[in-house]
Amino acid sequence: MRTENEMFHTIINAAKSDDRVLAAYLKGSRTNPNVPKDIYQDYDIMYVVKETESFRKDLSWLDIFGRVILKQEQDDDFGYGDRFGLRSHYEETYSWLLLFEDGNRLDIGVETVEAMRKGSHRNKLFLPLLDKTDCLPKLPPPTDEDFHVKKPAERKFHGCCNEFFWSLCDVAKGIRRDELPFAMTTYYTQAHHMLEVMMEWYIGSMTDYSVSCGKLNKYFKRYLPEEIYLQYLRTFPDSSYESFWKAINISCRLLHDTAVVVAESLSFTYPEDYEHGFLKYMEIVGAGEYFHAGYGI
Template sequence: MRSEKEMYDLILNVAKSLPQVKAVALTGSRANQVAPKDIFQDYDVVYFVEEKKPLLRDRSWLEGFGKRVIMQCPEEMDLFPATLGECFTFLMLFSDGNRIDLMLCPIKNKQEWLVTEKNVEVLWDPTQLLSFLNDGSKKMPYLVKKPTQAEFLDCCNEFWWVSTYVVKGLRRQENLYAIDHLYGNCQRELRRLLTWHVASRQNYTIDTGKNDKYLLKLLSTDTSQQFTQLLDFTTRIKIWESLFSTQQFFHQTAINYADKFDFSYDLETAEDVLNYCRQWAPSDFNANCK
């Protein structure tokens, strides 16, 4: 696997060989000094270009990065359309395991691009195109923000409302529908609540990462194991068990958080939804949920 130095040298050498490229910046986790470092980190790179069309017409220059396993260009996809405006991206995984997410950003769109990025490090800027970054970097940590009362109530309402969708899917024997709502909605709101909870202990100075990827490491061992045990969806009865365990977990965590910060919590609605779900659980399972 090519080393970090080799990759940076390669990224800059390719850029300098292209007359359209006027500056190079690094974003993502490699530009975030507090992000854990490992060999799976992407090289999120931005080439600032005067004109991107020549680089899109003739893409032979991409071969300079090495042999690719797979490449994706979101801006050219119909099923997964990109939302980057005038920018264009090449997402590339190479045979040695390195990955480069390379964006071509027109110079005229640089300020618009900067709004979407929290961490930026300038790698090459011979004409001071990015001088507005002052010291050549932009560092804004992805800290968990303390919720308002309204945000807390929205989180709770979403959790309890979507719980009823899980019941509907299970009673119809539509396991995928039930799992999608349980994991994709209910447990996502539980993760949000746990994120707020753990961040409050550190005065909201932590970053749980994209898709909460650091969350389990920030929780206590017992709490982390408790959440992990919710993820068994192998049978319909396991999904029922996960639903009720998720509800009890969320309910107690919400009560504790509301008490700690003097937030109001709709206890009546939570209990009503719990009772509703229990009424529809299988008869041989319902007794264990009360």
């Protein structure tokens, strides 16, 4: 695998030798002082260019970066362009995700000066690499503060609790109907997601909302107390319904415990009626046995 120095040498030299490129900057985790460096980090690069059409029309300019074994680009169906709503305005900005045969990954984009000045897709994780025409903005050193956990309003806090318990009722129906795909997908996309939102706020309450939990909460292990993190791991069930019910039980305990802490820290009231309504429904669907002894079995 090429070293960081080798990769940056290639990236900067490619920009220097291409008259269409006016500037280059680094974004993402490699600019973040709070992220440990490792060999798996992507190189998130943006070239500021005169126009994007020639780069999109002829991809041979990418060959200088290495032999690609897997590629995704902004206009691919089901790709990152779809996920982030970026399938438009290609005349302003366009990008490619490249995985090379040595294991390095380069996420590289081109954007016009006008698009760069708008800053629509830029945050404070910004580090200039090259500026031929003095077009890059003069910004402070990179910081991840844009991604810090945000303090919730009380309405949002209550909405999170409500959605958690409400969606778990749908999960219970799916289990009782033996519709595992529906139940599992609802659990992860709705209920479990709300649990993770609450745990983000819990971390925020302990850190004065001064840290980021990382993409998809990958830093939970770093910030959560060990006992709570170990409980969190138990909220991921296997495909058996027995395991699923136990995971739901533990999720409810975690939501309750972390929500009470968050509520106290912000002078909110924990909405116990949502929880009581859910537990009553567990009795109705014949799942009360999993909750009679309390949470955390």
